[in-house]
Amino acid sequence: MSGASWCAAQAAAQLIGCGQLPPFLIVGIDHAGALRSYEYTPCTPGTGPEGFRSDASEWPGGGVSAYLDRLRDEVVPWVAANFAVSREPQGMAFGGSSFGGIAALVEGMRGGNGCGFGALLVESPSLWIGDPEPETFLKEVLAYKGTWPQRVYLGMGGKEFSGTRAGADTKRDALFPAYLASLSNSLAASGLGPDRLACAVEPQHGHTESAWAARLPAALQFVGGGWWQAWEARYSADLFFTVPRRLKAGASGQLLFLNKHNSHTLADVPGGVTLTMGFNGWKDTQTLPMQPAGEASTGLSAASGDWFVVQLPHLPASCYEVNFVFSDEAGATYDNAGGADFYLPVRQPEPLQVMRKHQRGDLMSPGHAQSSPVNVARARLQGGLGEAPNVKLSIGFNDWQMGHQTVDLKPTSLWRGEGLDWWSARVAVPGEAVLASLCFTAEWNGEQAWDNNWGFTVREVESSQSIPHAEGTLEILELRKRSSGGSSGSSGGSSSRQRWWDEKRVRVWLPPGFNAEAAPPGGWPALLMCDGQNMFEDHLAHQGVSWHLGYAASGCISAGLIPPCVCIAIDSAGPYRSYSYLPFPPGTGEGGFRGDAARWPGGGAHDFLMRITHELLPMLQQRYGLAQDSSRLAFGGGSFAGVTALLAATSLPHVFGGVLVESPSLWVGEGRFLGDLASYSGRLPERLSLGCGTLEYSATRDHDRPDVDALLLHQYHEAARLLQERGLRGPSRLKFLVEEGAGHHEGAWRWRLSGALQFLAHGWWDS
Numbered sequence: 001m002s003g004a005s006w007c008a009a010q011a012a013a014q015l016i017g018c019g020q021l022p023p024f025l026i027v028g029i030d031h032a033g034a035l036r037s038y039e040y041t042p043c044t045p046g047t048g049p050e051g052f053r054s055d056a057s058e059w060p061g062g063g064v065s066a067y068l069d070r071l072r073d074e075v076v077p078w079v080a081a082n083f084a085v086s087r088e089p090q091g092m093a094f095g096g097s098s099f100g101g102i103a104a105l106v107e108g109m110r111g112g113n114g115c116g117f118g119a120l121l122v123e124s125p126s127l128w129i130g131d132p133e134p135e136t137f138l139k140e141v142l143a144y145k146g147t148w149p150q151r152v153y154l155g156m157g158g159k160e161f162s163g164t165r166a167g168a169d170t171k172r173d174a175l176f177p178a179y180l181a182s183l184s185n186s187l188a189a190s191g192l193g194p195d196r197l198a199c200a201v202e203p204q205h206g207h208t209e210s211a212w213a214a215r216l217p218a219a220l221q222f223v224g225g226g227w228w229q230a231w232e233a234r235y236s237a238d239l240f241f242t243v244p245r246r247l248k249a250g251a252s253g254q255l256l257f258l259n260k261h262n263s264h265t266l267a268d269v270p271g272g273v274t275l276t277m278g279f280n281g282w283k284d285t286q287t288l289p290m291q292p293a294g295e296a297s298t299g300l301s302a303a304s305g306d307w308f309v310v311q312l313p314h315l316p317a318s319c320y321e322v323n324f325v326f327s328d329e330a331g332a333t334y335d336n337a338g339g340a341d342f343y344l345p346v347r348q349p350e351p352l353q354v355m356r357k358h359q360r361g362d363l364m365s366p367g368h369a370q371s372s373p374v375n376v377a378r379a380r381l382q383g384g385l386g387e388a389p390n391v392k393l394s395i396g397f398n399d400w401q402m403g404h405q406t407v408d409l410k411p412t413s414l415w416r417g418e419g420l421d422w423w424s425a426r427v428a429v430p431g432e433a434v435l436a437s438l439c440f441t442a443e444w445n446g447e448q449a450w451d452n453n454w455g456f457t458v459r460e461v462e463s464s465q466s467i468p469h470a471e472g473t474l475e476i477l478e479l480r481k482r483s484s485g486g487s488s489g490s491s492g493g494s495s496s497r498q499r500w501w502d503e504k505r506v507r508v509w510l511p512p513g514f515n516a517e518a519a520p521p522g523g524w525p526a527l528l529m530c531d532g533q534n535m536f537e538d539h540l541a542h543q544g545v546s547w548h549l550g551y552a553a554s555g556c557i558s559a560g561l562i563p564p565c566v567c568i569a570i571d572s573a574g575p576y577r578s579y580s581y582l583p584f585p586p587g588t589g590e591g592g593f594r595g596d597a598a599r600w601p602g603g604g605a606h607d608f609l610m611r612i613t614h615e616l617l618p619m620l621q622q623r624y625g626l627a628q629d630s631s632r633l634a635f636g637g638g639s640f641a642g643v644t645a646l647l648a649a650t651s652l653p654h655v656f657g658g659v660l661v662e663s664p665s666l667w668v669g670e671g672r673f674l675g676d677l678a679s680y681s682g683r684l685p686e687r688l689s690l691g692c693g694t695l696e697y698s699a700t701r702d703h704d705r706p707d708v709d710a711l712l713l714h715q716y717h718e719a720a721r722l723l724q725e726r727g728l729r730g731p732s733r734l735k736f737l738v739e740e741g742a743g744h745h746e747g748a749w750r751w752r753l754s755g756a757l758q759f760l761a762h763g764w765w766d767s
Helices: 008-017 033-040 064-083 099-108 136-143 170-189 209-223 227-234 549-558 574-581 605-624 640-651 672-678 706-725 746-766
Strands: 093-097 119-123 151-159 197-206 240-243 255-259 273-279 283-292 307-311 321-328 342-345 370-377 392-397 402-408 422-429 436-444 447-451 461-469 472-479 505-510 526-529 566-570 633-638 658-662 687-693 734-739
Touching: 008 209, 033 064, 033 099, 064 099, 093 099, 093 209, 099 119, 119 209, 136 170, 151 170, 151 209, 170 197, 197 209, 255 273, 370 392, 392 422, 402 422, 472 549, 505 549, 505 605, 526 549, 526 605, 526 658, 549 566, 549 746, 566 605, 574 605, 574 640, 605 640, 633 640, 633 746, 640 658, 640 672, 658 746, 672 706, 687 706, 687 746, 706 734, 734 746
Parallel strands: 093 119, 119 151, 151 197, 526 566, 526 633, 633 658, 658 687, 687 734
Antiparallel strands: 240 255, 255 307, 273 283, 273 321, 283 307, 321 342, 370 422, 392 402, 392 436, 436 447, 461 472, 472 505, 505 566
């Protein structure tokens, strides 16, 4: 109104950036123009004492109750539904200035009929209003004996009248601080002590947006003083968290908090804490002292002595991960995740859009010969080609049956950064081409070096059908058989046995309103599951009971518990299921309790995961607009496939940031997988959900074996302990649920699925 705004976003960003407040949203509701006074006041304003506001004599009033009802019944629910904000009183505040300050005070006195705000921000309230008698509203407030919100901030200037009127009588200015003093005294008398009531009077401030902007940082810090409590409760069992929750490349002022009490090694070491950190595999290592959070004015409880905080240095645009460990001040005792070191993935800025989005087939445009560019991030080539000179692209079409050509890669002017260097080659595409196959080669150190994606080729869909399912759509994809020249990585191409273990069918559940071309920023979040035949439909599932994956996802989405996502399930290989899902043959378990599995095959799990990531996932990402960021992709399975999921957690955390593990068969190989996990010292996914029952053996058989149930339960607890020691500290990274009396079957996994989905999808809300 005065040519200056409150600069609310800037104030909020500054407070969040320095850790004085946790991340929060500001919702501004435009006023009604000429009817502003009607919406914001409980009575017509009148002209004030001695008629000093004669300009307001005809202004309307009296509509504030209806306005606040609409705020309660329409606006607040809409904001909560669209922005996933807190509905707890301690997480919401309401405020305004001038007549808007009056509306805020009215809201504070509505009690159970109000919107449930836990704090009020009241700037320069027009307490002179009243008609026919001035100051009637002030008298109503002073006479109010009900409860007030938990925190109330009051602000006023010393030149509220003359500051906006050249040559005005300054004696009117004394009215406003006196109003505020009366109001403040009344609130204090009703029980609002210094921790609940703040009152600021600035002698040189007028009745302007610039004055309210100047006081806004202090006002926000006061009304948001309780907002950290929810964060403390949420992360009380975690070792650390960051603000923002997902670090961003190219940004400064981001914070890392440590709860020293939860450190396995530092909890009992006196003194402060030091953070040693680096980027992208410990580049640019530096050591930073951490401050006690209470001393750093973060708003975290200073009484706790457990929280420490450090402001991270600027993260370069090329940063994709932060590596770090904690130590005491002397550097004598470390917490380094059992030798694995801690790391956090970093959200990189959206890459420069250098080409329009291609659908599968756009490069080739069958029936029309053309020339098309192929761009490659050369630094990401394998086999030493990232450093080799004179790299060439070798490309052919229709399984190398036509149009084979070899062309040199040349530098481009596309965006570059550390570890990212775009090169390009232009190729001639035959008019009959429907599929391109390519690899890269160069002479390097006297030998011919290659990068052919380990021999993997993206699978194609032979046919598909769609059926309505769980309020969405279930698509069933039949995969095209491999050609004789195809390959499957180290599985050795097409062989008499491979036709049994090759993936043949994929089931994809799409949420209501799904549109591949209208994906959310970063692409659709997705969960990939093994044993696809058991996931959706009971009549196809083992023992006639499915996981009800589509129904679980649909229910969580409709309830606002997870964002819309895609659920993908890959059918198992039937008789070769154990071969695809286990890294070694299962054996019979400790004491031979699984004699039926003695001759079952194993050893193909690594190849299975490579086929998923190199052959199926690229096809699915292109077909459905799925995310490529690991934080928005999850992978899971149960029983033998639970072992596969744990293997993915250790071998593919850069692909799947979430892993769902149900009743993993840790007895296989006489417990060998636990031994492998104990010796593992690499990274782990951002989140892992592990579920099991206490009767994993007995509940699914006609005889009881309490000794086997106890053995299996011990193995699950041991797996959870090892995962925690290796970096999955606290309930925000590891969910371990033991269900009393549950057995080893789809019914139990179905019951636990909704909770696992909510846990894995927690980070999906960030985008």
